[in-house]
Amino acid sequence: MTHLTEETLNLFLDQALAEPEALAAQAHLAACPACSASLADLSLVFSRLETLGDSQIDLDLGPRPCSG
Amino acid sequence: MDEATERSLVTRAQRGDASAFGELIGLTQAAVYHVCLRMMGERREAEDMAQETFVRVYERLHTFDPQRPFLPWVRRVAANYCLNQLARRAPVSTSFDDALDWPENRPGRWHDRQAEQARRVRAALLRLAPRQRAVVELRHFQELSYEEIAQALNLPISDVKSDLFRARRLLAEMLKDDPSN
Ligand SMILES: [Zn+2]
Numbered sequence: 001m002t003h004l005t006e007e008t009l010n011l012f013l014d015q016a017l018a019e020p021e022a023l024a025a026q027a028h029l030a031a032c033p034a035c036s037a038s039l040a041d042l043s044l045v046f047s048r049l050e051t052l053g054d055s056q057i058d059l060d061l062g063p064r065p066c067s068g
Numbered sequence: 069m070d071e072a073t074e075r076s077l078v079t080r081a082q083r084g085d086a087s088a089f090g091e092l093i094g095l096t097q098a099a100v101y102h103v104c105l106r107m108m109g110e111r112r113e114a115e116d117m118a119q120e121t122f123v124r125v126y127e128r129l130h131t132f133d134p135q136r137p138f139l140p141w142v143r144r145v146a147a148n149y150c151l152n153q154l155a156r157r158a159p160v161s162t163s164f165d166d167a168l169d170w171p172e173n174r175p176g177r178w179h180d181r182q183a184e185q186a187r188r189v190r191a192a193l194l195r196l197a198p199r200q201r202a203v204v205e206l207r208h209f210q211e212l213s214y215e216e217i218a219q220a221l222n223l224p225i226s227d228v229k230s231d232l233f234r235a236r237r238l239l240a241e242m243l244k245d246d247p248s249n
Contacts, residue, residue, distance in 0.1 A: 010233045014207075016214065041240045048243050049208045051172075051186040052193070054102050 004028055004035045009042055069095060071137075078134040089129075093122055096139050100146045106205055107150035109194040111169040117153065121146040140210065144220045147205045151221070154198035192242040200235035207232055 004012075004025055011017045012025045029036050074095075080088035100121050104114035125145055132141060172186035193201055199221075206217045214232075218225045 006233055006237070007229070010229070010236065014214075041244065042236055044243060045236050045239045046208070048185060048189045048239075049193075049204070051182065052102075052106060052189055053209060054099050 001028075001032065003032065004038075006038075009035070009039055013039070013042055013046060074138055075134045078129075078132065078138055082129050082132070082134065089126065092138060096142050097122070099139060100142055103143050103146040103205060103209070104150055105170070106190070106193060106209065107147060107154065107198075107201060109168070109190070117150050118146065121149050124149055143210050144206070144212075147202050147210065148220060151198055151202040154201075188243060189239075192239050195242065196235050196238060197231075200231045200238070203228055203231045204235050204239075 008017070008021070008025055012022060012029075015022075017025060029039060074092075077088045077092050081092055097118060101114055101118045104117035104121065105111065108114045108117055121142070125142055128145070132138075170187065170190060172183040172190070193204065196204065202221060203217060206212045206220060207214075212220065214225050214228050217223075217228045217232075221228070223231075
């Protein structure tokens, strides 16, 4: 079984695959623990980055401390 | 703010109305600041970059189509400006500590675990090469497509993809040993 390439995994998560490719990737992921694990590693990056999204953080700039 | 109000502010600013431009700054400065903070890592520097961003926005305002949304354009200008500044510098070895004035380091605002995660992500981002960081900023925070990123940074799409995919692989490695997983 040929594993999904890094590019395919990235395109899959970016929803940038054409529908037939996306379906094929989905089928492979369902059957392949190795590729699912790689996908999970990449997905973690996506969800962690969200912690720094503008909606997550206080957008009030506030006064900055005067330290010269 | 509704689109019509924004359009009218942009149009007035384009005709030289300083108070309209001031209002546009007020509406977008927090978002621009956060772009700059993700790119630069240091609050004071991020504030300077945000100010410089608005200088550039002002200079290019006549090229902006008021039918388009203003904030995404300004955020793109900010990312681009930060990248250009970073690209001119010698790479610095960065170390980060809790003393940095990041939003997640201010006491009492976040749950400890959430703050710790945010710190780790921010530090990991700052370890990426500037162009990788810019591509991550534009894809993950500004939600541009590969094509839009290529256009914004004046790069071929193949470079956008390789920078983005490599950046994600590096981030995955840096965040993998996160004890809070
Ligand atoms: Zn596989």
